[in-house]
Amino acid sequence: xxxxxxxxxxxxxxxxxxxxxxxxxxTVLLVVGNIATQGAILERQKEDLQRxxxxxxxxxxxxxxxxxxxxxxxxxxxxxxxxxxxxxxMQINALAYEVSGQGxxxxxxxxxxxxxxxxxxxxxxxxxxxxxxxxDKIEVERSGWMLEFNxxxxxxxxxxxxxxxxxxxxxxxFSGATITPRGVLKAIEGGLVFxxxxxxxxxxxxxxxxxxVSANEVTGNE
Amino acid sequence: xxxxxxRIVRDGLWxxxxxxxxxxxxxxxxxxxxxxxxxLGMGLASTAVMIASGFSISLVRGIITPQxxxxxxxxxxxxxxxxxxxxxNAWVHDLHKVLGLFIPLIVTNCAILGRAESFxxxxxxxxxxxxxxxxxLGFTLALVLLGAGREILGSGTLFANAALMLGSWAASLExxxxxxxxxxxxxxxxxxxxxxxxxxxxGKRLIDRALAARSHSVLLQTTxx
Numbered sequence: 001x002x003x004x005x006x007x008x009x010x011x012x013x014x015x016x017x018x019x020x021x022x023x024x025x026x027t028v029l030l031v032v033g034n035i036a037t038q039g040a041i042l043e044r045q046k047e048d049l050q051r052x053x054x055x056x057x058x059x060x061x062x063x064x065x066x067x068x069x070x071x072x073x074x075x076x077x078x079x080x081x082x083x084x085x086x087x088x089x090m091q092i093n094a095l096a097y098e099v100s101g102q103g104x105x106x107x108x109x110x111x112x113x114x115x116x117x118x119x120x121x122x123x124x125x126x127x128x129x130x131x132x133x134x135x136d137k138i139e140v141e142r143s144g145w146m147l148e149f150n151x152x153x154x155x156x157x158x159x160x161x162x163x164x165x166x167x168x169x170x171x172x173x174f175s176g177a178t179i180t181p182r183g184v185l186k187a188i189e190g191g192l193v194f195x196x197x198x199x200x201x202x203x204x205x206x207x208x209x210x211x212x213v214s215a216n217e218v219t220g221n222e
Numbered sequence: 223x224x225x226x227x228x229r230i231v232r233d234g235l236w237x238x239x240x241x242x243x244x245x246x247x248x249x250x251x252x253x254x255x256x257x258x259x260x261x262l263g264m265g266l267a268s269t270a271v272m273i274a275s276g277f278s279i280s281l282v283r284g285i286i287t288p289q290x291x292x293x294x295x296x297x298x299x300x301x302x303x304x305x306x307x308x309x310x311n312a313w314v315h316d317l318h319k320v321l322g323l324f325i326p327l328i329v330t331n332c333a334i335l336g337r338a339e340s341f342x343x344x345x346x347x348x349x350x351x352x353x354x355x356x357x358x359l360g361f362t363l364a365l366v367l368l369g370a371g372r373e374i375l376g377s378g379t380l381f382a383n384a385a386l387m388l389g390s391w392a393a394s395l396e397x398x399x400x401x402x403x404x405x406x407x408x409x410x411x412x413x414x415x416x417x418x419x420x421x422x423x424x425g426k427r428l429i430d431r432a433l434a435a436r437s438h439s440v441l442l443q444t445t446x447x
Contacts, residue, residue, distance in 0.1 A: 015290045022294050026301045033305045040312035048315075132256075132410045 053084055053096050055140075056113030056122035061093040062086025073198050075099075076190040083202060090205045092116050095195070098126065101187030104179040105129035108138070110187050116203055118195045119153045122146075123188060128180075135180035145174070145181075154192040162189040226349060234356025241364035241419075242426045246333040251365060252415035254324050256376070259384045261369025262362065263317050264324060267306055269358025271328050272337060274302045276354030279342040286343070295338045296329075303328045320383075333361065364422070371418045376410040378403025 008014055046067060053066045066084045075081025076099065086094035096113040106129040113121035123146050125138045137143040148171065154162070163169025164181050173181040195202060240246050247268075254264040278298055286294055307325045310318040318325070328334070337357055342350040373379055378400030384392040408414050 009287050015287055018286065019290055019293060022297055026297050029301050030304060033308050037308040037312040041308070044312065044315040048319075132405075132407065134407070 052111045052124060052126055053113070055124045056111050057084075057086050057094045057096050058121065061088065061115070061121075063088050066096070071201065073194075073201060076194050081194070085202075087205065092203055092205055094121060095202055097191065097194075099187045099191040099194075101183035101185075101190070103128055103130050103183040104135050104177065105131060108180070108183050108187065110184065110191075112188060112191050114153075114191075114195055117153070118192065118199070119151055119156075120149045120188075120192075123149050123184075125184075130180050131177065134174065134177040137174045137177070138180060138184055143174075145172075146184075148172075149188060154189075154196055159189065159193075162192070227352060230349060230353050230356050234353065234358075234360040235363065236360070239360040239364065239426075240333045240357055241361060242423060244333065244336070246336060247331045247361060248419075250324055250327055250331055251361075251368065252412050252419070253327075254321060255365055255368040255372055255415055256410060257373040257379075257383070258366055258370040258381050260320055261365035262384075263321050265358070265362025265365040267310065267321065267325060268328055268331060268334070268361055269355065270306055271299065271302050272334055272354035272358040272361075273351055274354070275299050275334055275338055276342040276350040277347055278302075279338045280345055280347045280350035283343045291339075291343065292335075295335055295343075299334050299338070300329050333357070367422060368415065368418055371422075372409050372414055374399055375418075376406050376414060378405070 050067060057066065064085075064087045066086055070082040070084050072080050072082055075097075081097055084096045085092055086096070094113055094115055096111060098109060098111050100107050100109045102108070108128040108130070109126040110123055111126050112123045115121055124140055125146070128135070128138065130136050130138065137145050140146050157170045160168075161170045162185055164171050164173040164178060164185060166173060166178060167182070169185065171181065171185060236242075238244065241248070241251055250264060250268070255261045275295075275298055279295060282294075282298075303326065306328070307318075310325065311322070337353060341353045345353070370380060373382065378398065380397040380399055381392070381395040384395045388395075406414075409418070
């Protein structure tokens with residue numbers, strides 16, 4: 001019965017227990033790590049969102065917390081889209097949501113801010129994989145191209161002119177990169193169409209929703 | 223410091239440098255060496271993983287059998303990388319946004335498994351930990367050199383965005399060496415990494431040769447006199 005040590009180590013059972021033991025230990029460590037960091041990570045993600053919303057929605061337009069109860073609507077890509085609303089009093093003053101388009105190096109994620117009448121307050125690139133020095137002019141730190149859209153809406157120019165000049169539209173492309181601006185314009189056009197389709201829901205004040213919800217709760221309690 | 227530790231320092235930083243001599247870990251090297259700051263961040267994250275993996279693997283080396291050693295090493299390294307990834311996401315978030323894509327790739331950094339196999343599984347925990355530190359610093363050195371070269375030639379700056387990683391004091395590190403530089407796209411893209419890496423490897427060989435020639439002539443002089 002007293003198996004010498006080398007033999008024990010060569011048994012399949014020993015090796016199975018070894019692997020199982022290490023896997024269990026790994027799982028425990030990852031669970032502990034996840035618990036320790038998930039609060040901070042959520043906090044950071046909220047800060048990121050707040051920062052990108054601040055870029056496209058001027059602070060004078062709202063006095064609420066933009067991150068509070070976003071409106072969820074079926075978005076252009078078929079996924080649910082969170083719309084962040086800036087209000088002052090009962091009035092919706094600004095809307096912000098994420099749109100995405102296909103660039104040269106992959107997906108381009110944009111955040112766009114609109115006022116209540118669907119005019120663009122600002123558009124910024126959140127993430128992209130475009131060629132440095134060519135397609136990265138969509139970053140506002142590198143060129144003012146993204147600022148051209150401020151104040152425009154679907155109708156100014158008309159929808160068929162929301163294209164680069166090469167495709168018969170109104171906007172300049174960058175030298176050496178047409179695919180990137182094309183993708184960005186398509187995304188913005190999609191965002192504007194989304195506004196047009198959901199105009200009434202987007203403009204109905206969220207405060208009404210709040211009161212109905214709380215009224216329901218009160219009645220539920222009684 | 224005993225002889226062994228001197229050996230480890232020399233091996234890690236120069237004689238057996240992961241990049242310059244072993245030519246390992248080239249994937250993360252070329253991917254994140256676009257700027258000196260990114261190189262430094264990736265180097266330090268990899269160093270942390272190498273220290274921890276060297277330490278933990280040497281602790282458990284007594285109970286691991288040769289047949290299952292590789293899966294266990296990979297498991298340990300993967301857990302450590304995931305923990306570093308989560309910690310960076312939580313506490314150095316801005317740097318994580320820059321390096322985020324590459325942190326999980328530290329797992330595939332063959333240099334870490336290589337050190338686990340060739341050093342940590344054969345040595346006590348202190349030398350193993352120290353070896354991880356030195357190999358990691360050697361890797362960091364290569365990343366920062368390559369990153370600085372690509373950043374200067376590619377965009378005319380040095381340590382851009384260092385404040386994102388190291389805090390506001392590092393803003394003084396951020397230099398614009400060539401104002402109004404138009405940028406040199408080839409160097410910014412991965413081919414530029416390959417080209418500069420070639421020059422760095424050649425430079426290292428030249429230095430080694432010069433050192434060898436000098437010690438040789440010193441040896442000759444001492445024998446002739």
